[in-house]
Amino acid sequence: MSQVNLWTSAEHALWYLAKADGIPHRTEGEAVLLEEVPQTVRRILDVGTGDGRLLGLLKCVKRSYPAGNRPNVECVAIDFSPTMLEKARIRFADDKNVTVIEHNFDEPLPDLGKFDAIVSSFAIHHVTDDRKRSLYAEIFELLEPGGIFCNLEHVASATPALHEKFREALGISDSPDDPSNKLLDVETQLSWFREIGLTDADCYWKWRELALLVGVKPV
Numbered sequence: 001m002s003q004v005n006l007w008t009s010a011e012h013a014l015w016y017l018a019k020a021d022g023i024p025h026r027t028e029g030e031a032v033l034l035e036e037v038p039q040t041v042r043r044i045l046d047v048g049t050g051d052g053r054l055l056g057l058l059k060c061v062k063r064s065y066p067a068g069n070r071p072n073v074e075c076v077a078i079d080f081s082p083t084m085l086e087k088a089r090i091r092f093a094d095d096k097n098v099t100v101i102e103h104n105f106d107e108p109l110p111d112l113g114k115f116d117a118i119v120s121s122f123a124i125h126h127v128t129d130d131r132k133r134s135l136y137a138e139i140f141e142l143l144e145p146g147g148i149f150c151n152l153e154h155v156a157s158a159t160p161a162l163h164e165k166f167r168e169a170l171g172i173s174d175s176p177d178d179p180s181n182k183l184l185d186v187e188t189q190l191s192w193f194r195e196i197g198l199t200d201a202d203c204y205w206k207w208r209e210l211a212l213l214v215g216v217k218p219v
Contacts, residue, residue, distance in 0.1 A: 023170065023210075024169055024170065024207070025207040025210060026210065028205065028207065029152050029205050029207070029210055029211075029212050030054065030057055030121075030152065032204055032205040032212055033054075033119065033121075033150045033152050033204075033205075033212055034057060034058060036148060036150055036204065036214055037058060037070075037117045037119065037148060037150060038116070038117070038148070039069060039070065040116075041070065041073055041116035041117045042073065042074060042116050043073070043074045043075070043076070043113070043114070043115045043116055043117075044058060044070075044073055044074070044075045044076070044115060044116070044117045044118070044119060045075075045076050045077075045078070045112060045115045045117075045118045045119070045142065046075065046076070046077045046078070046118075046119050046120065046121075047078060047105060047109075047118060047119070047120040047123060047124065047135075047139065048078070048079055048105065048120050048121070048122075048123020048124065048126075049077035049078060049079045049084070049088050049100070049123075050079060050081075050084045050087075050088070050121065050122075050123070051084055051087035051088050051091060052077055052087065052088035052091040052092055052098075052100075053121070054119055054121040054152070055075050055077055055092075055098065055119075056091060058070055058073070058075075058119070059071055059073060059075070059095070059097075059098075072097060073097065074097050075097060075098045075099070076098075076099050076101060076112055076115075077092075077098060077099070077100045077101065078100075078101045078102075078103040078105065078109075079100075079102070079103070079123075080102060080103060080104035080105070085100060085102055088100045105123075105124075105127065105131075105135060106127055106131060108134075108138060109135070109138045109139070109142065112142065113142075114142060114143065114144045114147075115142055115143060115144065115147060116143075116144050116146075116147050116148075117147060117148050117149075117150070118139050118142060118143060118147070118148075118149045118150075119149075119150045119151070119152075120150075120151045120152070120153070121152045121153075122152065122153060122154050124151060124153060125153055125154045125155070125181055125182055125183055125184070126180050126181065126182065127182065128182055129182065129184055129188075132182075132184060132189065132192070133192050136149075136189075136192050136193065136196055137196045140196045140197055140198060140217060143217040144217070145217055145218065145219045146216065146217065146218075146219045147216070147217045148214065148215075148216050148217075149193075149198060149214065149215050149216075149217075150212065150213075150214050151189075151212070151213045151214070152210070152211075152212050153189075153210075153211055153212075153213060154181065154183060154209055154210060155183060155184060155185060155186050155189070155209055155210075155211045156183035156184055156185045156209070157183075157208065157209055158185070162208070163209070165208065166208040166209045169208060183209070186203050186206070186211050186213065189213055190202065190203065190213060190215075193213065193215040194215075197217065197218065198215025198216060198217060199215065199216050199217075199218050200214070200215065200216045201213070201214070201215035201216075202214060202215075
């Protein structure tokens with residue numbers, strides 16, 4: 001499988017950020033994710049944080065999300081795109097509770113301690129399927145007992161026709177597929193969740209190729 005990943009390119013990262021707010025139904029998936037992360041969490045890890053959008057919502061930087069009310073939660077944000085890391089550091093420059101770390105999650109996750117919640121938003125589909133599987137296992141090990149993993153993800157459609165309908169809905173049907181995308185179906189990923197030990201593993205929300213996959217580490 002191709003290892004192409006364009007996210008080290010500033011041009012590609014900025015192109016994505018310019019259209020991120022306009023992705024149809026994205027805010028619906030984010031709202032469900034925010035509802036699932038308990039208000040009582042003490043530490044959150046964001047895998048592939050991008051510009052820090054999701055952590056900002058979880059910490060209630062944007063008050064349009066009432067479920068985000070964790071201003072003092074300790075957060076670790078990892079990404080490998082220089083452009084995204086710069087944006088995240090600017091976003092959280094005045095927040096001593098957020099640590100932004102450069103890390104390519106093609107490589108094993110560093111020892112960052114344990115977390116009550118681990119989240120990811122449209123990031124893990126950029127690694128190969130084998131790496132997805134091993135990354136999920138590493139995430140499981142980093143969770144505290146009772147901790148939750150929420151992956152708001154770009155997943156594979158069931159058929160080529162449905163994939164084209166998704167691209168039409170995003171207004172990108174005239175552009176080639178992004179070679180960084182290595183999409184995988186929901187069912188396979190949830191089976192991996194269960195195999196590594198996550199319970200209550202399910203797809204909590206879905207619109208075409210956007211899906212929220214959630215699992216909890218047993219107590």
